[in-house]
Amino acid sequence: MKKSIYSMCGMCTVRCHIRAEVEDNRVTWMEGNQHILGGALCARGAAGIALRDDTERPQGPLIREGARGEGKWRQVSWNEALDHVAGKLGEIKEKYGPQSIVVSSRGGPWQGLYKTFVHAIGSPNYTNHDNTCGRNTHHASLSVNGVARKGLQYDYKNARHLVLFGRNLFAALLLTETRAVMEMLQKGGRLTYVDVRVTETSSKATRFFHVRPGTDYALALAMVHQVIRENAYDAEFVDKYVKDFSALCTFIEPYTPAWAAGECGIDEDSIINFVREINEDRPRVIFHPGWNLSRYNDSFYASRMLHILNGLMGNVEMEGGLFFPKGPGDCGVKSIRTVDCRKPDIERADGCGTTYPQFEKGPGLAHLLFPAMKTGKPYPVKAWMAMRHDPFTCMPDPQQQKEYFDNCDLLVSIDTHYSEFGWYSDVILPESMFLERDNHIIVQKGLKPRLAVRRKVVEPRFDTKAAWDIFRQLAVRMGVEEYFPYETIEEFWNWQLEPTGYTMADFEEKGFIELADKPVFYDRGELEGRFKTPSGKIEVISQVLEEAGLPSLKPYQSPAPPPKGKFRLVYGRVAVHTHSHTQNNPLLHQMMDENNLWIHTDEAKKLGISDGDMVEVAAANGYSGRLRAFVTDFIHPEAVFTVHGFGRQVPRQTRTHERGVSDQRLMAGLLDVWDQAGGAISLCESFVTVRAAQ
Amino acid sequence: MSTYYVSHDVSRCIGCRACEAHCKVKNDTPAGSNYCKIMTVGPRLSRGIPRFDFVYMACFHCEKPWCVDACPTGAMQRRDKDGIVFVNDDLCVGCKACITACPWGVPQWNGATGKVGKCDLCMDRIDQGLAPACVSKCVTDALTFTTAEQASESRRQQFAESLLSKQDQQG
């Protein structure tokens, strides 16, 4: 019999709402939820069905037999695997203390589950992938607005001008955002885009700043300079809600458009004209503060300026601007229950919040756990459980990482596919892929908040389990099951919904529960205190930074040009793959099976390289790889670019094994190159050599 | 040309190739066989900015289809009621005459079955009153399932509106 089921996609961490049709335990049709996406679904979403059909994923719990990374596995029962993991965790807890156990994840709305587990067993060391993603933007937002990176959202659809610094949102898809920006453009909105190369997003831009790599901060400074000089800001809003504006005015004095033009390699007039445009368009101007801004050593400061520019536009809490995301409480609804356990009162092993007071304790910073592994200080780190997080592809230099991880007595990967880390680990606990699992209920905040839930669409094809079950079963074995007050997902859902008055039946109509029928805005005249800074306003000078001995307003330092004969390595994304997760997907592999290397026409000529030639790209750590050159005028000559996620090392993924080149393996030494104020690794601070392949 | 027409708004298209993926899933085509395909043009400078442009290519469902004329077995057919050109699998002998005959190389070879396949506008969906897979799930609503007459009408309407909104801005 044919069934129609609402659920949520899991091919990337956007988790779009979907509807699937199922017959005989097979998915026969899948589309974006009509109520939210009008049916739209990206190529990766389409490939969810291929993921289910793929046999080259773990088909049951695996325990390592040979040496780490050797690829000898024994498939075992869930009982044996869970007993084994719990037994090892118990031994480690006994010997080194519970704090020596780390759980990492890819963040997201369900992370409460994993966090609860690690806290419940007595460790404060929950971490995530954000050190290679949004941490700089997050810390920048905290320092300026007092709220998390996602503590302000954007009403793109009604904006008149969107400014993006390297946020290639027409390739790194987030469907509601993609569609809203497209609507903005169709209504005549302007799009200003900043990058070192042409992208799908620059292709739709009305203005493009093609900058020298590493000079985003310079351009942002000049924008602030010119906005202030031309009085292109909302004086009333600034007066009311922006603290230390005069300090900003003094600091920004030298950073003229003429100066930035030289620094960034762009035209002075274009900056001046840009500011005239936004002066026409404000307050409906949105400066996106950056997403994956873990790029340069001053990305944190660039992001701070972008946050400050939003303040200058006076665009907060209005249509076409920024808004505080609303939750159930703002709609007069009681919120759902969610699993939780207080973080143990122990110093984090990465020093976040203690050694580094400028970094929020929250998930800390994954790369700062390596020193603890190496030195045993402040205490040893001996177990690492990675929940769909792949440290070896997220972070640079996996070769170096392996040396650190070898100090651990237990490495566990919980994932739907073989990650590079999983392949090296001791135990793989295979999670059911998204169509085969339920997840607990979440709140999706926004102008119109809603409750959302992922439903199992088909039965698992292999011996896999959902995360709610895996963590509960581990908790039972560790004697902390009181934090997981359910046995089945139905019990979990009902327990979550109880205070709200809703039932699971309320999800049937649309796939989600809408908590407001029209957008909820706060009073624009009463925003003080909504910014959770000490003053309750947008702050130019941050007490946290100053106390940590870091400047709030950092004088610009020009990035060094590449050493002779080298290029700066920059990376990015495409619309047909998700990071490093999907290269072996039978469908997506067909659509893109390897990456190439973008290089500027003049540089290629000097090296005797023509478009389509095989080239060898090499890093200082000895890693090198071969791939095809894409020769173009539209990448900055100092940079070469490649798509992240290729050059995979898992032999069982036969389609993608060793296809293309791994950018993170080329990032020699970058584990130690991170933003001292923002915390994220600076992933674009490495240099490579390129030559024609023999 | 069949009654129906898939119109592609290049200003909306971001080249994400979701349409290709949905087509492949719907028609279960092997690697290398694409009933619809996004062709990338560029990057090149246009209006002062380096850009890619994307063009959607499927089958034109020609009024006088070369492929049908070339097919020796009658496998390649044109549906009377609406002009959809499609392959009857049972009759296809894999001679590839249609691939040679089509000026745009639209019919696709399937190495696994030894037969040709091509876009049939998701005939089974159309007969249920639904749109083809590519159109139904296009990420930016760049694709519209329409008739040739309607497409022309809405192009003119769009043009007229953009003309007026430009005048508004200038005035």
Ligand code: SF4
């Ligand atoms: S963006 Fe694509 S892959 Fe990601 S959740 Fe949405 S449909 Fe799925």
Ligand code: SF4
């Ligand atoms: S799905 Fe739509 S936007 Fe994406 S490539 Fe196809 S036509 Fe273009």
Ligand code: SF4
């Ligand atoms: S396959 Fe070619 S010749 Fe045949 S209908 Fe399509 S476009 Fe016309």
